[in-house]
Amino acid sequence: MASGVKPRVKVPKKAAAGDVITIKSLISHKMESGQRKDKEGNLIPRSIINRFTVEFNGQSVLDMTMEPAISTNPYVQFEATVPEAGDFVFTWYDDDGSVYDTTKSVAIG
Amino acid sequence: VTVLPFSVNAAADDVIATFTGGADMGDAGIDLTAPEIAENGNTVPVEVSAPGASAILLVATGNPTPGVAQFNFGPLAGSQSASTRIRLAGTQDVVAIAKLADGSFAKASSTVKVTIGGCGG
Numbered sequence: 001m002a003s004g005v006k007p008r009v010k011v012p013k014k015a016a017a018g019d020v021i022t023i024k025s026l027i028s029h030k031m032e033s034g035q036r037k038d039k040e041g042n043l044i045p046r047s048i049i050n051r052f053t054v055e056f057n058g059q060s061v062l063d064m065t066m067e068p069a070i071s072t073n074p075y076v077q078f079e080a081t082v083p084e085a086g087d088f089v090f091t092w093y094d095d096d097g098s099v100y101d102t103t104k105s106v107a108i109g
Numbered sequence: 110v111t112v113l114p115f116s117v118n119a120a121a122d123d124v125i126a127t128f129t130g131g132a133d134m135g136d137a138g139i140d141l142t143a144p145e146i147a148e149n150g151n152t153v154p155v156e157v158s159a160p161g162a163s164a165i166l167l168v169a170t171g172n173p174t175p176g177v178a179q180f181n182f183g184p185l186a187g188s189q190s191a192s193t194r195i196r197l198a199g200t201q202d203v204v205a206i207a208k209l210a211d212g213s214f215a216k217a218s219s220t221v222k223v224t225i226g227g228c229g230g
Contacts, residue, residue: 020187033196035173060183062191069169069177071152071194078180079187 005029009090011104015082023054026075027092027100033068049074051093057086082106121168121175121204128166128179128206134216139165141205141217142192150197150223158190159207159215165189171201197223 010024027049034046048068054061061080080088085108091101142156157165157180167177182189189207197203204218 022187055183056185059185060181061185061187062183063181064191065179065181067176067178068174069172069196071196074193076191076193078191081185081187083185 005094005098005100007090007092007100007102009088009102009104011088011106013105014107014109017082017084017108019082020079021082021106022077022079023088024075024077025052025054025090026073027052028073029092029094031068031070031072031074035068047095049092049094052076053091053093054078054080055089055091056080056082057084061088082108084108118170121170124168124176125166125204125206128164128208129214132214134206134214136217137215138162138209139205139207139215139217141203141219143203143219143221145220146222146224147197148224150199150225152194153197153221153223154192154194155203156190156192157205157207157217158188159205159209160189161210162189162207162215163210164208165191166206167195168204168206169195169197169201170204172196172198177203197221199223 007027012021015021029049032047036044050066052064088104139159147153165180168175169177177195180191200222202218202220206216
């Protein structure tokens with residue numbers, strides 16, 4: 001498991017039903033590309049987050065596949081429709097099999 | 110890092126062909142926003158937008174592994190757009206390809222000049 005992994009997501013707390021909101025997400029992760037070499041000239045093995053998904057009340061908003069060309073601390077900004085009150089579930093999948101997730105609730109009003 | 114441009118471009122074409130199935134690509138219906146000059150290739154902000162698209166593929170044609178990311182938009186996507194930060198090994202073309210609502214493909218590309226490569230070589 002990569003160390004110091006911390007997901008951070010910015011979601012408005014409230015929205016009107018049917019609103020389109022902007023979501024910013026960032027997860028601290030070194031995203032080792034598998035191209036770099038250490039001081040001895042050995043290749044540092046690849047260790048990245050390879051998939052990021054967002055769901056709202058079980059319905060998909062975004063499903064993103066990531067390759068090593070995504071920068072350290074992957075940042076993604078996108079828009080989502082909020083049809084009703086509920087929860088956004090953000091999930092990140094690590095190369096090493098770890099899964100990180102976080103949930104944000106949105107109220108209508 | 111020394112790379113042969115020819116083989117790199119062939120790899121990028123492979124990645125694109127896997128996504129499109131070899132279909133022809135138009136140029137309407139997709140926008141790619143990337144800086145003209147990136148001082149640091151380790152983190153280059155890019156934005157893609159293709160109204161109505163079900164998926165957008167992002168490719169860095171000059172990277173050792175050209176694939177960057179694929180965005181698949183679900184029914185609750187507020188718009189078919191997203192922005193992220195990517196690594197570029199050097200000056201090159203960044204390409205975005207969208208699978209549009211009617212099943213056709215559209216392509217946009219943008220040349221980014223990179224001062225310091227993000228390849229760690």
